[in-house]
Amino acid sequence: MSKFVHLHIHSEFSLLDGANRIKDLPVRAKELGMDAIAITDHGVMYGAIDFYKACKKEGIKPIIGCEVYVAPRSRFDKEPNIDNKYYHLILLAKNNEGYKNLSKLVSLGFVDGYYYKPRIDLEILEKYSEGLICLSACLAGAVNQALLNGENEKAEEIALWHKNVFKDDYYIEIQNNGIQEQVLANQKLIRLARKLDIPIVATNDAHYLKREDAYNHEVLLCIQTGKRMSDIDRMKFDTDELYVKSPEEMTEYFSAFPDAIENTVKIAEKCNVEFEFGHTILPNYDVPEEYATHYDFFKKLCDDGIKNRYGENPSKEILDRAEYEISVIKKMGYVDYFLIVWDFIHYAKTHNIPVGPRTWFWCRFNYCICN
Ligand SMILES: [Zn+2]
Ligand SMILES: [Zn+2]
Incomplete structure (x- = not known):
């Protein structure tokens, strides 16, 4: 180790005060x-x-x-x-x-x-x-x-x-x-x-x-x-x-x-902070006890959402499309991401908080799980 280390330094992120470029x-x-x-x-x-x-x-x-x-x-x-x-x-x-x-x-x-x-x-x-x-x-x-x-x-x-x-x-x-x-x-x-x-x-x-x-x-x-x-x-x-x-x-x-x-x-x-890059860190979403996995709960919300919009017997086209999109979300590891987004949007909607533009393709196809 050198004989002196700078421990108090402002970068360009001390906005309009730090003139040090990070690099x-x-x-x-x-x-x-x-x-x-x-x-x-x-x-x-x-x-x-x-x-x-x-x-x-x-x-x-x-x-x-x-x-x-x-x-x-x-x-x-x-x-x-x-x-x-x-x-x-x-x-x-x-x-x-x-x-x-x-x-x-x-x-x-x-x-x-x-x-x-x-x-x-x-x-x-x-x-x-x-x-x-x-x-x-x-x-x-x-x-x-x-x-x-x-x-x-x-x-x-x-x-x-x-x-x-x-x-x-x-x-x-x-x-x-x-x-x-x-x-x-x-x-x-x-x-x-x-x-x-x-x-x-x-x-x-x-x-x-x-x-x-x-x-x-x-x-x-x-x-x-x-x-x-x-x-x-x-x-x-x-x-x-x-x-x-x-x-x-x-x-x-x-x-x-x-x-x-x-x-x-x-x-x-x-001081020894180590960052790990390359994997997604998401907050854990606690699913209700009766569901064995996060995916099971996610699937239930999707099924409910589809029924809400298309009735008890949705067409084959709708079901195929939903199955395909759900499988992509599962394969890409995004189940928890959707649950977290659903959670805060659901909270907002049940507490009279306006919700802004809806997210992603779910909503465009009008069977949003957020409701
Ligand atoms: Zn100061
Ligand atoms: Zn300072």
Whole structure:
């Protein structure tokens, strides 16, 4: 393993904020002599699979993560001027269970917690913490914010809560990003970490690949915020250092804190998510007990559907056609797919929820099993 690994990186899937192309990241990591690299987009995991494949192609170890948004109160609270002040937090999947938990958290962030951003809260963070490594994130992290506000006790409380939940997998994150406030924050963060016996870890919150890409990133931010480069009051990062730095640059900057560098490698070694491709993963549909197989239940629904539309004695043409289509669905392994689609459409129809365009050829031939 190389001597430093980037654990906080934004790709193009941090929409209009990340200027790193997925495919360029593992290539650059390799060029710089690193053998692992993480993806931690803002609130989403859209890039995880592409990133995983791109890394494998280059012989680089992919670390799948996310920089989630944490609601200041519950994820259900959505009050102006209070609940739009969310915090950042880095989560990295250690294993496939961690990946599932992270996916769950990100989904709940959208389903329950969406308010300006997809937000999780401490309740579900604790519930789905298994298999995850947690880093305290950038200046927008909760610990950072408390420290910057001079609320040291509150910062300690927040850090201890995370330590209690994530145990040895909680790290205080210090960054080498050229932002003035960060220099001050780093000192406070290290002091807090030493006091509470929490390990520290160095990151660079990379939003673009090389220093010279900082300009492109600024343009991207202008598009996001609807501003022009000539606007004085636009949102911008006062730095051109949010790039994928070399292990040497990171090590030199944090030379007084070698543990922060060493811990990046330890974390990378702990992260071992493996994706399997090539087979369909469907949720299981529980068929009623009296049916021996999923196919039996599916066949019963089809038979009922045909009777509903064509009466007790459908013509031979209809029966032949139905038999042929049912056999194709069975042969192609789509029985469960149809049961799942039937399940949610059936639920909608029996709960007064309008159903949109019907799916596939079943419905075109007017003996849809959905009814
Ligand atoms: Zn952040
Ligand atoms: Zn970040």
